Amino acid sequence: MNPKQLACVILLMIIGGMTYTAQIIHNKVATTRAEAQDAEDGAIAAQQERDTAEIQTTVFKTDTEDVRRFLRGWLPAIERVQTQQEAEQTIELSLRERGINLVRSRKTELKASTNNKIIPKSVLTTLTIEEEYAKVLNWLGDIERRLPTARMKVVQITGGSTGRQLKLDVSFETPIFDLAAADAEKAKAKEKDKPKAKKS
Structure with missing residues (x-):
């Protein structure tokens, strides 16, 4: 082989x-670009999910503002009576x-x-x-003030034993709220909404 051929x-x-x-460098550059594009697409998708979640949260807060304001107003009354004994004590104190003084019959x-x-x-309570x-009428109003969540089932007024007296037969139901269960239900609702937010 002569020098020219060599x-x-x-x-x-x-x-x-x-x-x-x-070629190796080109392939590496192409791979790096693809990875960078995937990362950018992922970041955009994550931002979109975040924006969607924020919008849903804002809409939820707006839609439930009246309910939450209502609950905030009623929370002290709900917390006041949490047991049967507390309901009975409230009625006893009001009487x-x-x-x-003249209680013909009482049953809880x-x-x-x-x-x-x-x-x-x-x-x-009956x-x-x-x-x-x-x-009689002042006591009935006082019960509604002390137990605002109570639901009157029977209110029957008739004449008493004297002309100045009234006989009142009343039956009302006082709900005992489990606030811990309410919080648990709220947490479950949030967990159910999370997958929906990701799909958006």
């Missing part, structure tokens, strides 16, 4: 090596402070509900009292 072979080898190296019954986790129990007209 030089050509060496030149071809150099060109081949440079071409091979260029004493309003000067209702604890009712359980398996269908409602937030209101699992309620106290059914009373028959006989007192002066003003005292």
Whole structure:
């Protein structure tokens, strides 16, 4: 092999090596670009999910503002009576402070509900009292003030044993709220909404 042929072979080898190296570099650059594009797409998708979640949160807060304001107003009344004993004590205190001395009959019954986790129990109170007209009506108003969540089931007023007295037969149900269960239900609702936010 003469020097010219040898030089050509060496030149071809150099060109081949440079071409091979260029291909490797090109492939690496292409891979890096693809990875960078995937990362950018992922970042954009994550930002879109975040924006969607923020919009949904804002809409939820707006839609539930009236309900949350209502609950904030009622929370002190709900927390005031959490047991049957507290309901009975509230009624006893009201009777004493309003000067209702003649209680013909009084019965309290604890009712359980398996269908409602937030209101699992309620106290059914049945009373028959006989007192002066003003005292009876004032006491009834006082009960509604002390137990605003109570639901009146029976209110029957008839004449008392004297002309100045009234006989009141009343039955009302006081719900016992389980605030821990309400918080748990709220947490479950949030967990259910998370997958929906990701799909958006």
